[in-house]
Amino acid sequence: MANRIRLAAIFMLSLGSIFAALGIAQEPAKEGAKQSVGAEVIPLPAPRHESGTSIERAINLRRSIRGYADDPLSISEISQLLWAAQGFTQERKEPPRLWNPKYEWQGGYRTAPSAGALYPMEIYLLAGNVEGLAKGVYKYVPKNHSLKKMTAVDKRTDLSAAALKQPSIEKAAAIVVMAGVYERTSFKYGERAERYVHIEVGSIAENVYLQGMALGIGTVIIGAFADKDVKSVLQLPEDESPLAIMPLGKLPLPAVAKNP
Numbered sequence: 001m002a003n004r005i006r007l008a009a010i011f012m013l014s015l016g017s018i019f020a021a022l023g024i025a026q027e028p029a030k031e032g033a034k035q036s037v038g039a040e041v042i043p044l045p046a047p048r049h050e051s052g053t054s055i056e057r058a059i060n061l062r063r064s065i066r067g068y069a070d071d072p073l074s075i076s077e078i079s080q081l082l083w084a085a086q087g088f089t090q091e092r093k094e095p096p097r098l099w100n101p102k103y104e105w106q107g108g109y110r111t112a113p114s115a116g117a118l119y120p121m122e123i124y125l126l127a128g129n130v131e132g133l134a135k136g137v138y139k140y141v142p143k144n145h146s147l148k149k150m151t152a153v154d155k156r157t158d159l160s161a162a163a164l165k166q167p168s169i170e171k172a173a174a175i176v177v178m179a180g181v182y183e184r185t186s187f188k189y190g191e192r193a194e195r196y197v198h199i200e201v202g203s204i205a206e207n208v209y210l211q212g213m214a215l216g217i218g219t220v221i222i223g224a225f226a227d228k229d230v231k232s233v234l235q236l237p238e239d240e241s242p243l244a245i246m247p248l249g250k251l252p253l254p255a256v257a258k259n260p
Contacts, residue, residue: 047079047080058211067168069251073248074131077217082140088142089110100183103184120181120182120193121179124139124140125147137155150234157170159233163224169245172249179234179241218249218252221244221246222245223243225245
């Protein structure tokens with residue numbers, strides 16, 4: 001009997017080795033697993049830290065814009081907007097105290113404030129009309145200011161359908177989606193984490209608004225959507241919750257004329 005058990009164990013271990021060698025998963029892939037395998041990484045142009053638009057002027061011009069010109073955005077503009085959302089402002093090699101070890105510490109302080117510097121937000125970009133960037137879904141990687149390609153499929157229409165068919169989403173040149181990982185913050189703050197994560201959404205959104213105004217790009221923060229459907233469209237990992245959508249596009253001519 002003992003010999004049979006040992007032989008069965010050896011057989012199972014051998015199967016495991018064969019599966020591993022062939023790259024065959026022994027368990028069904030979890031939701032969002034396809035994101036991490038062989039994803040293309042696209043370096044972004046370095047962001048600017050100065051411009052001809054004062055912070056006061058950007059605040060004064062800030063509006064929620066739901067209609068956009070047909071002009072494409074440039075990859076440099078996308079780079080600047082993503083930096084404003086979650087880019088690095090100072091390097092910090094060591095993670096903060098009470099950092100959840102299951103997550104990677106990206107290695108720096110960012111443009112938007114975060115409770116305990118825990119940075120629970122993941123930033124996704126849906127590109128549709130961006131010069132120098134193919135249509136598809138990308139994930140922003142702050143540590144090297146790059147984009148990781150998730151899929152080459154244009155998901156703007158699908159995302160619009162998940163958000164009450166709002167035309168500003170479907171017609172946008174690009175779209176930023178914020179997804180929160182509550183566990184990063186709750187590891188330290190417990191039940192208060194949800195509040196802190198939602199505060200961070202507002203901080204990031206205002207950064208994108210103001211940076212957009214400085215670039216002649218309009219946006220609006222959208223919270224009216226079906227969480228489950230947005231999660232499905234973007235194939236988000238199980239621990240990421242969609243929290244906000246921000247379509248992006250060049251300001252229409254009347255807005256440009258009104259706010260030179």
